Amino acid sequence: MEAIKVLPNKKEQTKSDExxxxxxxxxILKVVxxxxxxxxxxxxxxxxxxxxxxxxxxxxxxxxxDADEIFMNLKLKxxxxxxxxxxxxxxxxxxxxxxSQNSFGHKHLHYERSYGYKKHHxxxxxxxxxxxxFTSPKIxxxxxxxxxxxxxxxxxxVLQLFGECIDDSCEGKND
Ligand SMILES: [Zn+2]
Ligand SMILES: [Zn+2]
Ligand SMILES: [Zn+2]
Numbered sequence: 001m002e003a004i005k006v007l008p009n010k011k012e013q014t015k016s017d018e019x020x021x022x023x024x025x026x027x028i029l030k031v032v033x034x035x036x037x038x039x040x041x042x043x044x045x046x047x048x049x050x051x052x053x054x055x056x057x058x059x060x061x062x063x064x065x066d067a068d069e070i071f072m073n074l075k076l077k078x079x080x081x082x083x084x085x086x087x088x089x090x091x092x093x094x095x096x097x098x099x100s101q102n103s104f105g106h107k108h109l110h111y112e113r114s115y116g117y118k119k120h121h122x123x124x125x126x127x128x129x130x131x132x133x134f135t136s137p138k139i140x141x142x143x144x145x146x147x148x149x150x151x152x153x154x155x156x157x158v159l160q161l162f163g164e165c166i167d168d169s170c171e172g173k174n175d
Contacts, residue, residue: 028116029059032098035115039096050081054089058099064110064131102158104131121159127172130165 036055040047057070057079065073071086090111093099100114104124119140120133139159147154164170 024116025059029056032059032113032115036093036096036098040092043092045092048085050079050085051089051092053079053081054086055093055098058093058111059113062112064102064104064112066106066108066110068108070111097156100156100158102160104129104160105162121161123161123163125165125170126162127164128170129172130170 033052033055036052037047040051045051053074054070057073058065067083067086067090070090071081071083074081074086090099090101094101094111098113098115099111101109101111102122103109104122105126118135120135121139123132123134124130143157143159144154
């Protein structure tokens, strides 16, 4: 069992860690905005403040939001971004690899930031919907290798594993 460590300045420690993360997030967002704007230009799309708001909304959260949640969050912030703009901006963001999408077995898609954040896959509980993220350089390497072998360069992938919690506290277990 792990011993309880008493750290006198744990609070400060956490706070400075948080600050470092915030600084990092800010830097990533700056880079991502540049990439997005040049991608829009390249593809002949207009770079509008509304599109950038969608991008910022996703990059300000570690969560897996669906399009309606993104739309509602923006609405709460009085950002004045239409649902149609949210949807078509999401498509472009996925296309240029700045945002990744997962269905988690739902009929809609969930979106999350990907540039500058650790590449990961998901395991979903079919009973309660719990989502766990995991990383596996081994799997990533294997997938790249498979693509290569078939004459492709892997650009993105969606790997979702469906299971059920072993824990009895899993809500929605129906036995
Ligand atoms: Zn969903
Ligand atoms: Zn569960
Ligand atoms: Zn994720």
